Amino acid sequence: MRRPLTALTIAVVFATSASAADFVIEPTTVPVMKSVFGQVQSRDTLPARARIGGTVVEILIDEGDAVQFGDEIANVVDEKIALQLDAINSRQAAIEAQLENARTNVERARKLFERGTVAKTRLDEQQTAFDVLQNQLDAIEADKSVIVQQAKEGTVLAPASGRVLSVPVSQGSVVLAGETIARIAGGGYFLRLSLPERHAAGIKQGDEVTVGARGLTPSDDGEKLTTGHVAKVYPEISDGRVTADVEVDNLGDFFVGERTLVTIPIGSRETLLVPRPALMTRHGMDYVTVLKGDEETEVTVIPGESFTIDGEDFIEILTGLRAGDTVVAP
Incomplete structure (x- = not known):
């Protein structure tokens, strides 16, 4: 029976008996994933400017504060x-x-x-x-x-809803009309990736990516991982690198400029997959039971990456099996 994959093509043919399931292994197309660091960026970074020159007599916000459009953030008096x-x-x-x-x-x-x-x-x-x-x-x-x-107009207002990135002036400072009182990050956040030029052809808009938890180290806790999608791939390559933007929900707790680990598909390859229950480990060695004629034989294999297909777990076999082999699994 042929079983379709999401964004992949895989064919696993099997027949069932009273005691075991026989799987005829065929080459499977799987994505090639690459882990890179994505940097959190805000869609808009707007300066809150003084509309008149004078002395800053009051500052009502600080770095990291959340503001709404039109909020009073400072007062300038001439x-x-x-x-x-x-x-x-x-x-x-x-x-x-x-x-x-x-x-x-x-x-x-x-x-x-x-x-x-x-x-x-x-x-x-x-x-x-x-x-x-x-x-x-x-x-x-x-x-x-x-x-x-x-x-x-001595009252300085927030130009957008968002978070205060910086306040370059202090109370008592003398400012000119048009001078920046604060910088506001608004419009939501996204991740910006920079990948080597050789991966440019493999990145597609709409590809699903996996985003790690906060911090610069990979996380094995699936609950801390989240998914996003490639929203834009920039057509210009600069300094041998291609830039892509990734849309991810709930990035509001991240700092602007903070980096996090992102796993993104950069192409595809063919490999052999077997259901995870078919892989047995004894004394540090991995085995798969193969049907040869009417006899079952254990074959030593080297496993690779894991994949989840339609809710079922599969394991990649690097060596030990060939296309057309019949694998027996409990």
């Missing part, structure tokens, strides 16, 4: 803004006083005109003087709005 605001408030108060006097003159001139005491030109002059002062007041209020907005 003392000249307060002086400008005081000056424009004084100008506004003076114009408002003149405007109130002009309004009184207009009302007086209108009453005198209605009695026929003054000419129409006198009323027009008073009305024009009032309109000029009103326009001056409107201009002052517009200038005041600009200054108030500048004062509000």
Whole structure:
């Protein structure tokens, strides 16, 4: 019976009897895996910049903190803004006083005109003087709005949701408009791999990879392993290496720039596989029972890698078996 593999092609033909199962071994195509270190990268690294120049009077975040888009992370104060605001408030108060006097003159001139005491030109002059002062007041209020907005822009906001990578300034620092107050890593994380050029043709977008636990050493604990897939293979080879990005869920606990072990398929090869129960070990030697004619004979073999196919465990046989051999397993 032919049994399909996920992303592989394998054929294992077998017949069953009352006491044993006979497997006719055929060449099997298996992936060639390579372990490399992947580096955690953030999709976006955005600077939170000061919108005005001044003195940093308050920093509300620290490296490693999680922030949301629009959160207040620092305050920058320009003392000249307060002086400008005081000056424009004084100008506004003076114009408002003149405007109130002009309004009184207009009302007086209108009453005198209605009695026929003054000419129409006198009323027009008073009305024009009032309109000029009103326009001056409107201009002052517009200038005041600009200054108030500048004062509000002293609040530095998070440009994206994510984690704070660095805060290159400290409280009391003098900064210019546009200077970076903090760097935010946002948009989620992925793994970036760099492999030798000879593997470029074997890496395909969508290939499944295995990602180890945190740390730079392999882990034999399957519960600590996770899987991902190749999201992008960059078309440019630089310094003899090809770059690929791997998407993995739940990388939020990793540090940006942290490295972890990634096992990625770089090609395929043919080998012989037998079910794991068929392999027996005695006195440090590995044996497989082979059916030759009507007799069962134990053959010494050298096993290789293990593979799981459709939920069943198989073991690679490096030497001792040939294609077409019939293996007997309990």
